[in-house]
Amino acid sequence: MAASFPYLDLAIGVSFIYLLMALVCSTVNETIAGVINSRGKTLEKGILSLLHDPALKAEFYAHPLIQGIQDENDRLPSYIASNKFALALMDTLTGPAAANDPDALRKGVANLENKAARTALTAVLQNPQFKTDQQRLEAWYEQSMNRVSGWYKRTTQIRVFVLAAGVTLLMNADTLRILDTLWNNPTRSAVLIEDAKVRLQKGRPDAQTQAASPSDNDVIAKQEKQLLGQVAGWQGDWYKDWPGHTTAGFWCWIWYLLKNRFGGWLITILAVSLGAPFWFDTLSKFMNVRSAGKPPDQSSGTASA
Numbered sequence: 001m002a003a004s005f006p007y008l009d010l011a012i013g014v015s016f017i018y019l020l021m022a023l024v025c026s027t028v029n030e031t032i033a034g035v036i037n038s039r040g041k042t043l044e045k046g047i048l049s050l051l052h053d054p055a056l057k058a059e060f061y062a063h064p065l066i067q068g069i070q071d072e073n074d075r076l077p078s079y080i081a082s083n084k085f086a087l088a089l090m091d092t093l094t095g096p097a098a099a100n101d102p103d104a105l106r107k108g109v110a111n112l113e114n115k116a117a118r119t120a121l122t123a124v125l126q127n128p129q130f131k132t133d134q135q136r137l138e139a140w141y142e143q144s145m146n147r148v149s150g151w152y153k154r155t156t157q158i159r160v161f162v163l164a165a166g167v168t169l170l171m172n173a174d175t176l177r178i179l180d181t182l183w184n185n186p187t188r189s190a191v192l193i194e195d196a197k198v199r200l201q202k203g204r205p206d207a208q209t210q211a212a213s214p215s216d217n218d219v220i221a222k223q224e225k226q227l228l229g230q231v232a233g234w235q236g237d238w239y240k241d242w243p244g245h246t247t248a249g250f251w252c253w254i255w256y257l258l259k260n261r262f263g264g265w266l267i268t269i270l271a272v273s274l275g276a277p278f279w280f281d282t283l284s285k286f287m288n289v290r291s292a293g294k295p296p297d298q299s300s301g302t303a304s305a
Contacts, residue, residue: 005290006183012286013182013189013231014175016196019279020220020228021173021272023205025163027219029156039152040076046148047085050141052116056092063088082145086137093121105133157273164272173232174264175271181231192227193290199224200284205276 033039048057060066061076065088069077091099093108106125112118130136167173182189198221220228271279 006186008286008290009186009189009193010179010182012196012283012290013192014178015279015283015286016192016199017173017178017228017231018268018271018274019196019199019276019283020224021164021167021171021268022274022276022279023219025160025167025272026205026276028163029160032159033156037075037078038155039078042148042152042155043078043080044076046144046151047080049147050120050144051089052120053112053114056112056114056117059092060089063092065091082138082141083134085141086134089137090134100132100134102133160275161269161273164269168265168268168272171228171232172261173228173268173272174261175267176264177261178231178264178268188227188230192231195224195227196283196287200280200287204280 044057044061047060048054051057051060065084066077066080069080069084071077087099090105094101094104095108097104099105106122109118109121109125112121124136124140125133127136127139130139182192
């Protein structure tokens with residue numbers, strides 16, 4: 001039987017709350033990213049930084065190989081495999097000649113009007129580490145995509161931070177207040193732990209697939225919503241639980257909230273912005289420690305025997 005450690009139970013409860021809030025934020029983020037096609041636009045920006053030539057980039061995207069991987073709305077593809085990139089670019093540069101014709105490829109590069117594009121592609125095609133031009137272009141593309149991934153991650157982190165702030169304020173998720181609530185209500189903390197076990201059984205969340213089910217009902221269960229409402233939310237302090245609420249004005253209330261809630265809000269925002277996978281892993285570790293623990297009396301009794 002698992003032991004009951006108050007501080008560990010408190011850590012599990014808070015981690016579970018962070019996980020639920022992060023799931024909501026990451027799902028909303030992926031929905032926004034899908035609507036505005038931020039992955040496709042970031043990839044297009046990365047390819048333009050490779051080719052240096054807007055006209056060549058436009059010809060590349062007009063190639064049937066690239067057109068064939070666009071969705072039904074003709075949006076920019078969010079992913080292009082390295083072999084398709086190389087083949088489409090080679091075919092664009094060689095014109096009527098075969099795509100794997102090295103002489104035609106170099107002639108096409110030499111005829112480019114953009115000096116930066118001509119210089120970059122000439123250098124790539126002279127790479128002695130690879131045997132074929134396709135391998136050279138594929139390696140060049142794959143190395144550059146690491147930088148593009150970094151661009152997308154930074155953009156995503158900023159958006160998730162903004163969403164975390166919005167969700168935190170909307171829910172009045174003050175970490176300090178949540179800790180106080182769970183510490184003074186062991187029964188509610190125990191319920192959180194049991195629900196956390198159920199959540200862990202669903203597996204590690206993947207942020208990139210959460211946009212497929214943007215409905216809140218698919219993100220967190222009804223029971224989990226109720227638990228969030230019990231430990232957070234604008235239950236009464238937004239109107240009555242502050243001195244002078246009957247006589248002071250709106251800005252006095254804002255000042256009261258900032259003075260008494262800002263620290264707890266900031267902790268929550270920073271924690272939630274770490275993402276659902278982080279808190280899933282953290283929650284799993286805490287739960288494993290709790291499951292491996294032994295009650296003190298049981299341990300001493302075994303030692304005596």
